[in-house]
Amino acid sequence: MVSAENHDKSTNTSGATLSDPTVNLIDRKVCISIAKSSLQHIEEGNYEADGVVYDIKGAVSATNNSTRYYPPDSELSQWALVEGGQVQLNQRAGISSSNERIGVLNFASAKSPGGGFLGGSRAQEESIARSSTLYPSLKTTTAEPFYALHKAHSKHGLYSHAMVYSPGVLFMRADTGDWLPPLIVDVVTAPAVNAGSYRNHLRKQNIHEDTEIDTTMRERMARVLYLFELQGVRNVVLGSFGTGAFKNRIELVAGVWKELLMSEGARFQSSFDRVVFAVxxxxxxQQFESIFVAPAPHSD
Incomplete structure (x- = not known):
């Protein structure tokens, strides 16, 4: 039996890179079955992939014990006051494997750990929850305030800048349910603004300006990057944060990532070795690509 903590970490990550688009909508019943079997193996503490049995009990326990909650008024609010890292981001760098730490942004439900993955939902968080050991971390007493806060104060869909950090999560399954050797990843759980809900609120108030959405999303996305930076994660997987059911504009999300990571003088331009946008x-x-290849704005 192989201990998951000692398994080599590798993934396809590179400079500010877009992943190739693939659409693979698996049947809801199959997703439910995958989720249930993943939780069963997490409970048992092991699983088999390619003829090798992996012991994951220690890794799951370590993640749960190291899970950290960052309230809205945490030190992450200071992201703009800190100088970034020293390694230059290379937008055109080739895809390569890495033994360094990897971070993934979980596009979180603000109120339910794992979103609807137990019911077969197929959005990004649900895919992560049924394919990894993240869910037990989100069910810890440490993470509980994150969900309690948003259940009590949804702010009409703006939610808060609270986040959960789950280090050492094991990604152990493909979307199809195939078992894979464990990939060790740190996960930031954060909710995007529910732009559709907030716009409905504004319409009821006869307000037609929704600039609060843009401002809130920019601050939240910057805090995500700052949290990865604080944790020493140099390789990150991001994406089209909140542009699905939450109805944020794709051009807004892509533009904010570009502003924070790639534009001249960007705060996080030198903070990461590799950035992948899983779209x-x-x-x-296509919208992400058009924004990323457009010339970055220059300061006067």
């Missing part, structure tokens, strides 16, 4: 549908991919 799974072609229209979204």
């Amino acid at each position: 799974v549908d072609s229209p979204t991919y």
Whole structure:
């Protein structure tokens, strides 16, 4: 039996890179079955992939014990006052494997750990929850205030800048349910603004300006990057944060990532070695690509 903590970490990550779009909507019943079997193996503390049995009990326990909650008024609010890292981001660098730490942004439900993954939902968080050991971390007493806060104060869909950090999560399954050797990843759980809900609120108030959405999303996305930076994560997987059911504008999200990571003088331009944007549908991919290849704005 192989201990998951000692398994080599590798993934396809590179400079500010877009992943190739693929659409693979698995049947809801299959997703439910995958989720249930993943939780069963997490409970048992092991699983088999390619003829090797992996012991994951220690890794799951370590993640749960190291889970950290960052309230809205945490030190993450100071992101703009700190100088970034020293390694230059290379937008055109080739894809390569890495033994360094990897971070993934979980596009979180603000009120339910794992979103609807137990019911077969197929959004980004649900895919992560059924394919990894993240869910037990989100069910810890440490993470509980994150969900309690948003249940009590949804702010009409703006939610808060609270986040949960789950280090050492094991990604152990493909979306199809195939078992894979464990990949060790740190996960930031944060909710995007529910732009659709907030716009409905504004319409009821006869307010037609929704600039609060843009301002809130920029601050939240910057805090995500700052948290990865604080934790020493040099390789990150991001994406089209909140542009699905939450109805944020794709051009806003892509533009904010570009502003924070790639524009001249960007705060996080030198903070990461590799950044991948996992975008799974072609229209979204094309919009991201058009924004990323456009000339970055220059300061006067």
